[in-house]
Amino acid sequence: MKEKFFKRLGWNLLGISVALVFLAPLYIVFTNSFKTAKGIFTNVLSMPVKDTFTVNNYIQAFKDLNFIHSLANSLFITITSTVLIVIFASMAAWMLVRSKSKFSTFLFFLFAAAMLIPFQSVMLPLINLLGKLKMLNPIGLIFAYLGFGSSLSIILYHGFIKGIPVELEEAALIDGCNKFQVFWLIVFPLLKPITVTVSILNAMWIWNDFLLPQLVINKPEWHTIPLKMFYFFGQYSKRWDLALAGLVIGMIPIIIFYFFAQKHIVKGVTQGSIK
Structure with missing residues (x-):
């Protein structure tokens, strides 16, 4: 009993230590965002006190970030890209599963292999192509996200669709449905768990992405939040109070978004792997 107790205690202490290592930077950023510049340089680790506490950092940062406009840009790009990825990836995965041929198998492995290609190796040709097509704008960025996000999404959908009985589709065809109706009325509603997972994973990736928007977007009025933060932090690199806010x-x-969606990530991935 004592052995089990000390073993469990050891694992708990290890878990707490690891959690503190990850939470420490967040604590430093959050507490210092409410301090004046003098308060930050006086003691970085302390909580803000009466003499150093201020909320003016957030007011000025909110204005200088043009937060509402940047938020609208991020929402438009993230939602549009995610919806397109869900639509095209689910249809592609369904056809790959139901079209049992060497060509469909080849295509599936091609999508899987595409995940192994580093972004840096296609970065310059992609930007060159988008420039020639005059798509260095949010539309071009959405198009790029559709390409980069489809591979993983198709693989996730592919594993899930295998568990859907083909008899359901055959019954719908007998009842007079065409292929389009079979997918949207029969198959797609059954994909809800994995669709939620695919949507969340892609939305979080697109929302936090910095490199691709920096390469594709060339006008300040199109900046997303991560891109706006980059220029904001560079502008206020000596004003840590405003930068941290x-x-x-x-x-x-x-x-x-993550707190509301985290349970769906685990649930969807688990169901997809089981099926």
């Missing part, structure tokens, strides 16, 4: 403002939307 800006970082907290930038993190709030995705943190709220």
Whole structure:
């Protein structure tokens, strides 16, 4: 009994230690975002006190970030890209599962192999192509996200669709449905668990992405929150009070989204792997 107790205690202490290592930077960012510049340089680790506490950092950072406009840009790009990925990836995966041929198998492995290609190796040709097509704008960015996000999404959908009985589709065809109706009325509603997972994973990736928007978007009025934060932090690199407040403002939307969606991530991935 004592052995089990000390073993469990050891694992608990290890878990707490690891959690503290990951939470420490968040604590430092959050507490110092409410301090004046003098308060930050006086003691970085302390909580804000009466003489150093201020909320003016957030007010100024909110204005200088043009947060509402940047938020609208991020929402438009994230939602549109995620919806398109869900639509095209689910249809592609369904056809790959139901079309049992060497060509469909080849295509599936091609999508899987595409995940192994580093983004840096296709970065310059992609930007060159988008430039020639005059798509260095949010539309071009959405198009790029559709391409990069489809591979993983198709693999997730592919594993889930295998568990859907083909007899359901055959019965719908006998009742007079065409292929389009079979997919949207019969198959797609059954994909809800994995669709939620695919949507969440892609939304979090697209929302937090910095490199691709920096390469594709070339006008300040199109900047997403991560891109706006990059230029904001560079502008206020010597004003840590404003920079840290800006970082907290930038993190709030995705943190709220994750807390509401985290249970669906585990549930969807688990169901997809079982099926």
